[in-house]
Amino acid sequence: MDLKTLKNLTVKAETKIVLLVLDGLGGLPGEPGGPTALEAARTPNLDALAAGGVTGLVDPVGVGITPGSGPGHLALFGYDPVKYLIGRGVLEALGIDLELSPNDVAARGNFCTIDETGRVTDRRAGRLTTELCTELSAVLDSIRVEGAEVVVRPVKEHRFVVLFREQGLSDQLTESDPQRLKEAPLKVEARVPEAERTAGIVNAFIKQAQVLLKEKHPANMILLRGFSKHPTLLTFEQLYQLRAAAIAVYPMYRGLGKLAGMKALATGPTVKEEFEVLRQHWQAYDFFYLHVKGTDSAGEDGNFAGKVAVIEDVDREIPKLVGLRPDVVVVSGDHSTPAALKSHSWHPVPLLLASRWCRPDGVQEFSERGCLRGGLGRLFGKQILPLALAHAERLTKFGA
Amino acid sequence: MDLKTLKNLTVKAETKIVLLVLDGLGGLPGEPGGPTALEAARTPNLDALAAGGVTGLVDPVGVGITPGSGPGHLALFGYDPVKYLIGRGVLEALGIDLELSPNDVAARGNFCTIDETGRVTDRRAGRLTTELCTELSAVLDSIRVEGAEVVVRPVKEHRFVVLFREQGLSDQLTESDPQRLKEAPLKVEARVPEAERTAGIVNAFIKQAQVLLKEKHPANMILLRGFSKHPTLLTFEQLYQLRAAAIAVYPMYRGLGKLAGMKALATGPTVKEEFEVLRQHWQAYDFFYLHVKGTDSAGEDGNFAGKVAVIEDVDREIPKLVGLRPDVVVVSGDHSTPAALKSHSWHPVPLLLASRWCRPDGVQEFSERGCLRGGLGRLFGKQILPLALAHAERLTKFGA
Secondary structure (H helix, E strand, O other): OOHHHHHHHEOOOOOOEEEEEEOOEEOOOOOOOOOOHHHHOOOHHHHHHHHHOEEEEEEOOOOOOOEOHHHHHHHHOOOOOOOOOOOHHHHHHHHOOOOOOOOEEEEEEEEEEEOOOOOEEEOOOOOOOHHHHHHHHHHHHOOOEOOEEEEEEEEEOOEEEEEEEOOOOOOOEOOOOOOOOOOOOOOOOEOOHHHHHHHHHHHHHHHHHHHHHOOOOOOOEEEEEEEEEOOOOOOHHHHHOOOEEEEOOOHHHHHHHHHOOOEEEOOOOOHHHHHHHHHHOHHHOOEEEEEEOHHHHHHHOOOHHHHHHHHHHHHHHHHHHHHOOOOEEEEEOOOEOOOOOOOOEOOOEEEEEEEOOOOOOOOOOOOHHHHHOOOOEEEEHHHHHHHHHHHOOOEOOOOO | OOHHHHHHHEOOOOOOEEEEEEOOEEOOOOOOOOOOHHHHOOOHHHHHHHHHOEEEEEEOOOOOOOOOHHHHHHHHOOOOOOOOOOOHHHHHHHHOOOOOOOOEEEEEEEEEEEOOOOOEEEOOOOOOOHHHHHHHHHHHHOOOEOOEEEEEEEEEOOEEEEEEEOOOOOOOEOOOOOOOOOOOOOOOOEOOHHHHHHHHHHHHHHHHHHHHOOOOOOOOEEEEEEEEEOOOOOOHHHHHOOOEEEEOOOHHHHHHHHHOOOEEEOOOOOHHHHHHHHHHOHHHOOEEEEEEOHHHHHHHOOOHHHHHHHHHHHHHHHHHHHHOOOOEEEEEOOOEOOOOOOOOEOOOEEEEEEOOOOOOOOOOOOOHHHHOOOOOEEEEHHHHHHHHHHHOOOEOOEOO
């Protein structure tokens, strides 16, 4: 069902929906024949939700496809992740809480080292300290070029973000990063005629940066890539008639929620604090996206026990959530991150949906094995939100 | 996921993938309440692969759709079988190992009988012997027409293949076969203006054929249909960065592999010999397509026990395959061929995928009933290859 058709089916209601995203939730056995982290975790409260609800397995983007965080989240929010791509520049900007306007072209920057002939000798300038990155970003932020405002902000180590802000700029640009050593940084070129003005602005910026950084060896040059604009998405209010809020510790996930028109609520760093923020704002919104990062971080570190512990942390907060009497609770992830792989993976993600209108599927526990037998079967990520709306009685009949 | 997007995600790796196709693998019970051929067969080695891997059921083309061998295979190779159609002429040419260039228009030919008024009295000329077909094909091969080279090769009984070879020919032609008796062969007509030159060439060929065959009753005329060109497919190397080889006894399956850019390896006629060829060439390729025909032939003959025996033959070779330490093994079929139906059918095909990165699904045997409970769920044929690439760690993340 495409979004436009879905939009035409949405109706107002008093119901509330919670989308609880355990980042990188899906896993693999920690050892051959053993349980996954979700299966190993003691989760009486999630299991009770699963027993009273309905379960399934989700391919966030496609079968066999390993999703980045951007596509994984857009799919959970109901958008087609192949159609609405988020560029690296924009994602990086979201990750440092930088406000993006629809006019901005964002790029990811690296400080790098060039030799006296202008060739790159270190693409990361020896991974300079974040402190030095902050200082040099302030230098670049002072650059003025004709035709656009320029904003430069540090990220971490050698990484920074640059925004070019002016009406009518295009992100259809080639990258300046040659991606290998012993080559000079590339001139940024327009991929389409409409981008020529922007290419000129970007190249003028790079030229000035090189002059300002001349004596800053090893950080004596910059490389820019991932030129991208904010994808223009219809908001949750426009699409689904939902007043939506995002509760996330990391800026990037707040940023993804904001792309969908959610209000990002301030929260402390623990899972407990995130659920407390949910409780405090319960009356003001119809839809809450609550993001838990720890499951993914532990998976990326190969820390199976750590992932189990985060899942158990979340489970302890479930009674608080249930006590708020939400009409629909969805628990899933934006992708799998098995500790065994130490990375995102293509494996389908467990999904549970609890509401008074679920058809029982006999599944008694929230686990990969349980969800494989679930009543929702196998879904694509973008199909979850329509299901949540349906169970919240926020969709009318299709056709007469 | 469309092929272009998938192509952009592929990365080089050292891993090896084996796609073992048991033609017409899926079945129905031999008698009410009984097992299918796959279930009846003793397959300890395939069952062990299933127990350590993950299983599912495949609709090669679509739900309820009975696939021909062409679409069934293209889907297994990752191509959309509805988008990339292989015409009957091309398939027939592949089936006799005839090399096709992108310029060739191929057609399937029948020798037929016409009466003195020119009307068809037998569309198959009394199913003449293959020997006579070979002799008469040589006569037709001597025909010279203005504007194209003509190649005629015998197939079997009344069937032959004709190629029209010249730059710029079109396959958008109507057929000469009236498909019923007591009508005269039809003039071949252009379906689009660009095909008019080709139609003229084909009609000139038919006219000369009729003259040459005048005294050859009952094979005194020909009928042509299935005009088609080689579908231009991106190869396995271009799409997936895979050096791919095809091991198949029958020319048509080698031809299908070659369409996808696979190297067709010479093999003896037995299953054992095919696996021996796999072993001999193990180092030289990243991907092997190994085709077993016997399962389909037995199914087409209604020979349930014969199908069981071929499956057991294959099972005996599995230890040799496992001994090569492939990173991913996929076992499936291009369609079902239940002995009870004596034909291809629409029933979904059992699938097993074994690799170190499979998420356990609890299925202990490779069978229709086992695969119904499998962790891969229900898939379309074209989704198998992305899964194989993912498990072989040959796909990078989609989006940042």
